[in-house]
Amino acid sequence: MCAAGKDVGVGRSVPGRKSVDILLSVPEELKERMVNTIAWTRPHTGISTQQQFIRKAMADLCDQLERDYNGSRTFEPPVVLDE
Structure with missing residues (x-):
């Protein structure tokens, strides 16, 4: 936790949680x-x-966008239709 009381390790590697690299x-x-x-x-x-x-x-x-546009719920993956 940081001095402001927030976890600064958001998304860090945790057992059972997969981490991916991005450019x-x-x-x-x-x-x-x-x-x-x-x-x-x-x-x-x-x-x-x-x-x-x-x-x-x-x-x-x-968090902000989920709160503003999805009732504070995590968005589901988008549906991909075969063309």
């Missing part, structure tokens, strides 16, 4: 912004790595 390209300015944010807020958040930061951001946005 993420971002504009240089956004990466610099993230690095600076991590450096200045680490004492307050406990987030010390880019991986922790990205996992937390992804989890927070998923």
